[in-house]
Amino acid sequence: MENIVMHFGNQVSGDSFFVLWKQEDVSGRFDFRNEKLYFYFSHLSEEYKFEISYENISKIELYRQRGQATKFILIQLRGAPRIYVKDESDVGHYEWLHWPIYALCLELPKKMRLSKLHLDDFVHYKEIEGQFELMERSPYSCSSGLVPIVNPPTGFNLPYKILFKINSLIQHEILPGPTIVEDLYRLVDPTRIEIQYIESALDKLFHLKDYCYEPVKWLKEQYKGYASSTRFQTTRAISLDDGLVYIHRVQVTPSKVYFCGPEVNLSNRVLRHYPKDIDNFLRVSFVDEDLDKMRSITLSLRSSSENENKRTRVYDRILSTLRNGIVIGDKKFEFLAYSSSQEKIMFGCIRESLGDFRNIRNVAKYGARLGQSFSSSRETASVGIDEIEIIPDVEVKKGQVTYCFPDGIGKISAELAREVATKLGCSSVPSAFQIRYAGYKGVVAVDPTSSVKLSLKKKSMCKYKSRDTKLKVLAWITLLSNLGVKDPAFQEKQREAIYQLNAILTDPLRAQEALDMMMFAGEISNVLKEMLICGYKPDAEPFLSMMLQPLRASKLMDMRLKTRIFIPKWKSFDGMHGRNQDIGIWLILKAVDVPALYHMVDCVVFPQKGKRPLPNECSGSDLDGDTYFVSWDLDLIPPRDDRPMEYNVAPTLEVNHDVTIEVFSSNN
Structure with missing residues (x-):
């Protein structure tokens, strides 16, 4: 396609298109093999390339006007196209740009043969005969940076x-x-x-x-x-359980901005402290155009001799948002430790209320410590400073490296554990909790012999000083092939899992086993198990069959896309260290029977003696809420025991002044 006029804008009715900008002398081509559509043009001495994947097209309409030779192709997009500008300093390389484009209208040359375009191949293609109007207007967004955001005209004061x-x-x-x-x-x-x-x-x-x-x-x-209507009822917000809140969310993509919610979120320390100002907070995330995580190449160009540390315009866009905030009506939301709030709440006061961070001079660590207060958590009990004890860390020095064995784990009394479990609505008392308390973070294990509510480690658990004494609880495949486990072992486990999933549609016993073992959670799972116990058969009861089929399909999809194979002889555990001194140490571990630890359920208890902490050997892991895969299936036990790698922490870079919030939006 040559000599096309490309119009950018919005379709505002069935026969009219709102033009925000247009470009003449555009060439294009349909790449049917790769299912992509390309357009090329020059603007202000720069060369641009548009790339639109077929799956990003929601509809294509061809408008033929009666009595006129001019034809229009309207392309409605689900998301923004990929737009590249040619980098003259790197021959053949294009930098990915991001423009807010919802729809394209192609004004075709009069003599163009449409048969060559194969438009009939598109599922959402249709032809329309009639008038089609192009209307040129000025942009409607009140912000040129974050688009589209609209504000009401003067005289309107909308909530x-x-x-x-x-x-x-x-x-x-x-x-x-x-x-x-x-x-x-x-x-x-x-x-x-x-x-x-x-x-x-x-x-x-x-x-x-x-x-x-x-x-x-x-x-x-x-x-x-x-x-x-005599039956009109207001839409009532769903009453939330304790610890949940409604909060608005904003997603900032490289070219657009999306307002979402309000959505149900697990609360955190800051939101609980300002319950009347909940509408003055936004949860903001920076995502790619497909609403997935951004890749590093989106923020910085590929390294070359010319542009080794060159940042992209997407990087500049993120910095601009952090510096300038987001304005919605008369509210201006500004950066606050990975969240935002309105100006009338003093940002400094909020940060000071979180704790004393002045001794933290590493910028990344400062941000992480601020973020502790924004971790989704459930507030449980108040524990006074006089009700805790500080216990020493167990350290072993090996050469130049000092290992901390119980890294990030303390103790909680059985009495407080019961109180916390009741507050969380647990049917039984968990063996361990991942917590945040007065600047401490980590895991506490239940100790039935302890009379002190909390026993915390100063070095491995205390991250900063805080006067907040509310105890907050956070929400609750090893590369075996590289260690010598042969592929047939995995293939056999996969065949067994598929057989089990197929059998749940015909065999009541297999269906009940699957519901118990494959972790189909929720009330519906309990209902299905009750039906099976009462004698209903999956291949005879329509409702039972209808509900089991999507459960089976979900597990098969996990197996197909994520290679998740169900292993009956395995379990996922939280890790902690043992107070008992008689546990041995292996890389391929041997389970031992320690009656003193019978109260620990669904936990891996690691020894606190040896040459090196076992968690540290597992990719440098610690015990702060890490989850471990444990299997006792002999087919999956590696035939050899490789020596673990060293995971020594690199020296951190520290600044010679207090870390201020402006550092996070700086370009350094």
Whole structure:
């Protein structure tokens, strides 16, 4: 394709397109083998390349206008295309740019033969005969950096939650931005319309998951129905269990921004301290266009002699967001230790309330310690400073390296453990808890003989000083082939797992075993087990069969995509050290019977003596909430015992001044 005019913007109705920008003299090609669409053009002396994968196209429509030779191809996108600009300093290399593009409209040359494009190959392709109008308008977003974000015109004072919903509808492409006019703002103004009508209508609109080209008309019809209905009920927020909160979330991609929620989140220390200001916090994440984690190449160019440490524009975008914050209506959210809050809450006061971090001079460690208070956690009991004891770490020096055996683990009394378990709603008392307390972090194991509520290690558990004495509890395959376990062993385990999964659709006993052993959690699993116990058969009871099929499909999908093979003789454990001194030490370990440790359930108890801590031999692991894979299946026991690698910590870089929050948004 040659001599195309490419229009960027939004479709605002079935026969009109809102143009934000256009580019002439564009060439393009369909790569059917790789299922990609490419466009090339020059702008302001720079060469650009557009790359659109077929799976990113939600629809393609060809508009033929009666009596006119000009044709238009409308391409509606699910996400932003990949846009590259040619780097003149590195011949043949393109830097990936990110522009906020929702749709493309291709104005085709009059003599172009459409048969060569093979548009019929697209599933969502259709041809439309009739008029098609291009309308050139100015951008509607109030921010040139984070787009699209809209604010109401002067004279409107919409509540934060309503404005957040309006922006979310635009960003998720349910409302085209150009349709947000003053008439619509009047229809979502609580001084004119009852707020329960507004919230109900906007929620309904979001769940339609389709384009709404006439939102003003649609809202009027909804309100008319609400007013005439005698059964209208306000949408009640689901009552949350203790420790859960509703919080708004923002996802910042390289080209766009998405408002989400409010969503249910496990609370943390800061949110619990400011319960009345919950709407003044945002949970912000920086993600790629597919909403997955960003890759390093997105932030910095491939190294070469010319651009070895050159940062990309995506990197600059992240820094800009950290420095300038996010503005939504009259609220400005600013950077706060991997979260954000409104200006009226003094950022410094919040940070000071978290603890004393002045002795931490390593920037990365400073950020990690601040982040401790933002870890999702459940607040349980108050434990006074006079109710804890500080116990020494067990250290062994080997050459120049000093090993800490009980790295990050302390003790909790049985009485306090029962209180915490009750607060968490546990049916039984766990053997260990991963905790945060007064600047301490790590795991505490239940000690039935202890009369002290908490016994903590100063060196391995204390990360900073804090006056907060609330005890907070966090939420609760080894490369065997490299150690000599042959592939047939894994293949046989896979065949056994597939046989087990197939059998659950016909054999009641196998189905019950699978529900017990394969960790199908939840109330529905209990219902299915009760039905099987009562004599219902999977191949005779439709409901039972219907529910078992997706469970089977889920496990098969895990096996196919993630190579997760169910092993009956295995379990996942938390790790901790033993107070008993008679446990031996092996790389391939031998289980020993220690009656003094019978109260420890679903835990691996490591020795606190030897040449080197066993957890440290496992990829440098410690005991701060790490989970261990343990199998007693003889087919998976490695025939050889390789010497573990050394995982010595590299020296940390420290600054010669207090670490300030501005360091995190600096370019250094």
